[in-house]
Amino acid sequence: MPLVPKPKLEAAGWTVGPTHAGTPPPEWPATFGVPTGTFDEGYDPGAVGFRVRQLRVFLDGNPGTDFTFEIVTPTGLNLGVVTLAKKGWSPYVVLPAAAGGDLTGIWTIVVDRAVGSSTAAPGLFPQLPGQGNAVNEPYVSPYGDRFEGILGVEFDGEEIPPAQCWDDVAVQAPAPVPCAPPGGTAPITCTASVAPAAPPYPRGYEWRVTSGGAVVVPWTAGSAMFAANLGAGSYLIAARVRQPDCPQGDLFGAVAVVVPDCDPPCGVRVTGPPSIPCVGGSPTPSQRFDAVTTPPSTSMLTWEVRDTVTGGVLTSTTSSNAFLYAFPQPGIFTVTASLATPGCPNPTAADSVVVRVPSCTCPLVPGDVTVSPVSACEWQLSVAVTPPGMPMAVSYHWTFGDGSSETTSTPSVNHTYASDGTFPVSVTVRATGCADAVAQGAVTVNGCVPGGAPMPASSCTVTTGTGTGTIAVTFDQPVSPASATDPANYSVVVAGGTPVTPTPGSVTYDPSTRTATISGLTVNPGDGVSVRVSAVMGANGVAMPAPVTSTCSAPGPGPGPGGSSGPVSLCTALLVTAMVLLLIGSIVTVIGVCTNVPWVIVVGAVVGGLGAVLFALWAFLCARFTPCSAMTFVHCVLFWIVTVIGPIVTIIAGLVGGLPCGVAAAAAWGGWGTIYAVLGKVMRGVGCTPTC
Structure with a gap:
């Protein structure tokens, strides 16, 4: 099937059937399911091509069951098997994106006969008039049977008009480039122009912004003008014009833009008094609010006081950097100072402070509910309340977020939860003749799961x-x-x-x-x-x-806190004596080895051995009567000897006294490590916990 301009189709004689001698052919009958005035013809000769979106084929008889049909584009792309279940138009075959743009050329209908078909040999079957062939054309059938061939193909798409092509696209940056305030952005506007600059102009552009190789704004469709809010930094702003039907291809242009930082920034900062006196029968004394502008400015500011709850404006006036205001009533108010900032990214700079004015006659809640855990399940809720200035009954209605509530006469309450979770809590403070004051908060319970196992305390x-x-x-x-x-x-x-x-x-x-x-x-x-x-x-x-x-x-003398007489003092003295003898013996022995004096080595060994015997007697007979504090002190001293003194002495002995001296010091160091470990084991055996 050819898809070509109309003159080429007629010149090829495609529209001339066996008994039809001229062009154009008669139109398709309306019974064939096509609009009135449908002819076999090509597309407009003024177009440069034809884009096919979808197509369908036509049979005027029910097809055989042992044939398959496939469609192949002029580019050789096989669209797969077409299902032809009955006569008439087949379902549309939608072309994939890979099929390309212009598909002018010869389309091929492949008819495949199954093995064992009754038709023995291929052949183009010229169907005569009067048998459903209103246009007197041959069926596209290689097997000579109209039920196995295609009568027509309908291409659905669009003609490709002659393209308007451009050679180049250029991007222009704003001059000058506005600055961006610290932490803010500046409005940047760029324009694109094509060459040659003659109408018609491109219908659309695509824009992208990158900075240091990172994409800030991805390719985005737009017009010849592009606007973006960019912070201080260096950017590459690129424009792209799509023209797939032009020999130049798509056009790209870019411009580098550096957005400077506004130094100093354009802004204003408002501060107010740390506390506000209460309001009774008359307004508060005038309260001062100050505004500091950056950069410093003597310009007048607009001050506004607004009721935060109702949104009503109490005053709006022009003043200098200092503003005085007397609050006429209790409540929560927002004080705002604003300043016109021409030349800055934002035309107006503003800042606000929230002010809570207490009542001299009614309670006021200045903050939220404070929560603190008593246990895993029990929590204490409290609220700070400015008390009324005259005697009156004040009540606190609490809601705990688990469906329960309680009313108290004090600003705190304890509540026990039955499960884990986050629970919104609130308190409504009520007083006769006063509006309700409400504070809110949240309790997050963790470790109070229903059905948890009991646990005994770590200490008895x-x-x-x-x-x-x-x-x-x-x-x-x-x-x-x-x-x-x-x-x-x-x-x-x-x-x-x-x-x-x-x-x-x-x-x-x-x-x-x-x-x-x-x-x-x-x-x-x-x-x-x-x-x-x-x-x-x-x-x-x-x-x-x-x-x-x-x-x-157990309290009393011994491992627990107790007196200092009797067996306690004797056992403590025995432990200390053993440690002193062991220390002296080890020092004397090391000195004897380092000086190579045998009798000094013997004296050290005897003294150390006596200390070891006393330590063994203490461990078996006196440990249970020795205070934990005494054992802990000795254990910590040993820890200091083993971790600090021992290594230092061993290194010095080896460097100064040679190998024998270093080996003796190392042996003494190891002995003290053994005594430290044994003492810790004895302490744990009598119920004392080592801390060093």
């Missing part, structure tokens, strides 16, 4: 008696009394001894304090205690996921 409490003691463990939420009093859920270690399970009936539980108390155990003053709690069931039916250990110390 010990009360000692004559040879016995009671141990109290507090839970963070209510627990099941039956579970809390089950002795099997507790394992107690006193003074580093063997874990003991409380006897039946020795554990009690107080729901008001969520505290379990274990009695009947042998606990002496100063004993360290640890309680391993497991499997306790919460009141919500959820059990502890894993055991938790609480530690504490």
